[in-house]
Amino acid sequence: MTSTTDHLRAAAAGSFWPRLAAMALPLLLIAPAFWNGYPLLQWDTGGYLARWYEGYLVPSRSTVFGIYLHYGESSGFWINLAVQSLATLWLVQLTLRVLGLMQTFRFVAISLLLILSTALPWLASMLLTDIFAGLGVLSLFLLVVGGQRTSALEKNSLFVFTAFAAATHSATLGVLLGLCVAGWMARPLLGRRLPIAGLAQASLTIVAGGLMLMSANHALSGKWTWTPGGYGVAFGRMMQDGIVARYLGDHCPREAFKLCPYRNELPASADQFLWGKSMFNTLGRFEGMNDEMGYIVVHSLADYPAWQAGAALRAMGQQLLHVATGEGTNGWIPHTYGIIERYIPAQVAPMRAARQQHWAVNFDDINWLHVPVALASMLALVAFLALALRNRRLDDLTLLAATVVLALLGNAFICGVISGPHDRYGARMAWVATFVVLMALARRLSSDETADEIQPRRDRKSSTPAL
Template structure:
């Protein structure tokens, strides 16, 4: 019976996480999908496309249109939710199976999690790495060697597949170190601090392994020991959008050492508005490509960026704050999923022509996924869940249930840190923040379950100690 319950829970949870792809008739794709699986077929690292994720999904193609890749992504999510139930709620057996299945289905209905788990993009691995990091620093002591190794591998996989995830995990590691130090001030923190150095070391090991796998894989495939290129160009795109780049060129041009001086006017659209980040980075008529493209223009754009920080610190601070607050509030689902994805289509035609027909006839190509309707649920649930995090942290701290309190605090720091990293270093987009929002809702589900368990224990205790006079 226990095995049947577990299998049923796993099946329902996995079906919920793969539902968008099942409806679509093909794994959900994005503009960047082709750039990832093309890594094994091209002769240089891709701009902003981490090679390890390309290896991950291409290795799980298996002649099955990448379905094994999204199945593995879904299983990773399920295993982490299950481990959270075991570690934070001390659930076992049928109760743990029910919690895992019911919570996963709830998340699929109330958040955008399934649109990321069923998608050929590393976005789902960022929140999974965050959750794995929490389980390492605050998990159960009974976890065996293989369990610890699996969580370290999950942290490493997240770090390997996106530079932004590396920055987020590094920030969470530093925040955890500060939390361990601060715990010295509280008598109740003594037990949690025990062995904290080793647990922090495991997170650090996963982070280092994941980060180093990028240059190692680039060397193995292309003979170039380097990290994913394009970070300086991504950052400069935001400077174009914020007007800092045009201000710098106005003050420093003409300058024969700055090629972009010849294209000052092209940082504006025809209607006189500043060119957007996306327009500067991806439109082939952009001045970026006129000065040599991503690789050749990188050193010049990096120079302008750092000199502009020196010359206009207040402009940078104001732009950074605006981008951070904007990113914190952009949590809509389906960002870019209703678009044509012509680049990914071209990549399928080049490297997986056997899958092109299925890709072309997927329902996603019709561009009619009703994300506006989905967001009538996803957005209020996301904001409500995020708003509850500090309340959960404080409430459970005073109840003496530190693990639930620390989960809420950890997820809140992750959401704030992610908004700062993605908003400031790239450009605000809904998918950057919405991919993590299910962690907030998951935390609320854990808190609600904990309260329900406490109430059940109280009722059972009262019933066991009640007295009924005989004969009445």
């Protein structure tokens, strides 16, 4: 009796600390915001915040995400961070459970490693769409393969979450759409590994996300239209590669483009052209230049196909290597500060008191760890997938690895080719690769432990003399 009691007490004590750590994870996941004293802001945050107030559409600024931020204003946006933190942990534990790897200690250990070694806590602590890019990939995957391993409530929650993630950013929607297309193409080869019902539900989230975005655009601007800006961003990338200058040089003698007088003065980067003090402002920004930029983008594709293809491949390759944490999250974000001062004056005092606004946020030391971890994780993920395919092991973890590899490539193509390589586009997706690699390591360790337990039993059995 005493032995049994002692065993129960030891078991209870052994489960106490993992459970306590699991309860602390939501706070640890947004620890950067607590340290900062305010949710982290980014250069683009102001454009999303302003959508509720300004009543018109701005290129690449989702009204769905703007509405999401607006409903968190009364809490100083802490409710938004709570949603981001809890959604992240929900998807991490659900992924582990669906793949048969869920244990409290393992969940805590993987979550802590992600918090300590990846961009995840910084993404969760920031008022930006980036956190939903990686989470959208996980939720889409779980919709497809979850089947009988998820409840009706979980399926409905995954559907709504994936649709919302798709509506927060066109690049995220593009990546999720590409994954759905890849899933349907692979279905004849993989059969029941990719259930038709799951693929159908995942595909419908893209439709729902598009409808969500257009409905929000109509509610705020009165227009049933898509968020503008695709041509302008692509134009900036082509200008950065020298294609626009070549096109203007070839065509300005015959065609009167607004940019012809400036063809020898174009900025060196897309960011300087679109967001700095350039002729883009003089010529009316997107409203005044959208038609001309769209014309040049389309016709330069026809005029220089080989150049465009080479530039696109280079941009995609460079984007895969751009994974540093914190781009656009330093102290110099005057547009976002101005939007808060203009439309949310109650938030000015706490916003101004935060460390970020005093230039106390520096990612140089953080990226000494984050960049190697991200690059090593992506390389290890590819190696794991290649080994699994060579051994013809097509379990759910292999499918998840393939999904994340495709998501990384799709994200690099869409963002690198259209917008040009940026660290924030890579960092928002790379942590998912680390998550999958950690799951693969956890499964390997679990298999080794099981083998170690079984082998002594076999040895004892083989050494027992026959009667």
